[in-house]
Amino acid sequence: MQGPRLALLQFAAVRQVLLFFAAAGLLMLLILLSLRTGPVELNNTQVLQSLWNAITFADIQGQSDWVVRELRLPRTLLAVLVGAGLAAAGAVTQGVFRNPLADPGLIGVASGAALAAVAVIVLKDSLLAFWVAIMGPLALPIAAFLGGLAVTLVIYRLGTRNGQTQVATLLLAGVAINVLTGALTGILTYMADDQALRSMTFWSMGSLAHGRWPEIAALSVCIILPLCFLPRFARLLNALLLGEAVATHLGYRVQQAKLWLITAAALMVGAGVAVAGMIGFIGLVVPHLLRLLIGPDHRALLPASVLLGASLLLIADMIARTWLSPADLPVGLVMAVIGGPVFLSLLLQQVKHSRG
8 A cells, every 4th residue: 555655645746846847937938928929029039138138237229128128027027926926825815714715805905905095096185195295106006005914914803812813703804894895995986086986997907017117126025025935834734724723733833823824915915906906816716726736735836826826917918918909908807807717617617526
């Protein structure tokens, strides 16, 4: 029995390694394709030369160099960062809640960010004029990030009693707070004028077209730092699959770790929503799909989610740029068109499997 079991474990490990390298190669290919794709067609040599000029801080040389460095490279990096952060946050959320269909929206970060962003858009000339005057062009993304983080911490506090976090209570608190923030967002929408309504509509659809280098730099910190620390919690997330009591008996500080994990997920999602607006399904579909392909081991699931999440958003962004060119579709709508059917098929497959 020991021989076949060892062979199965070795096969699973080899499959995980092969999938990881395939996902990394796919991401590199998509980054190159994203830098080439657009109204101005570029070849690989032009793209690679522009990247080298950017790395060496050389002056912009010609139209192709300007297109890559000023238009496509910021957008591509934004797609990679947001997609990676959303997918990793989804994997963490599903691990903490021990539910493969859990979504980062359950912890309230998206609804809190939306409420704060809408408040800035509607009240920027009245109650929040001081905030806009202080923060300038970063007023909306910073407010969205702080709103998402604040709502997440409130939901976590409501779900924690006597130092213990009850997953069911946390989920119910998330549903209640999401309803409340949705109602407040609706009230602000009712108060908005035509210009504010237009801004709110485009922000809620999600877009990668307006990312600037300062915002990308801040987003990098908010996403890369949590991603660097998440692997150390992979074994804990594996232990949580067996239940909190088992994880506690194994010596893990479950409550402290869950707070860190939820905060990290909120940080990544809040930063992504703050810069790119509302983009759904990545945090839900990517970890769930990978769990079916490589299993629930978070040591492989977390890095694979980062790579596949970045790749999926890059694909959606290229479709958004070229589908109705020269018009630029909101990437959130494209992601919904892609993610909705994929998630529905996964859900039907899981129902069929459970019946069988």
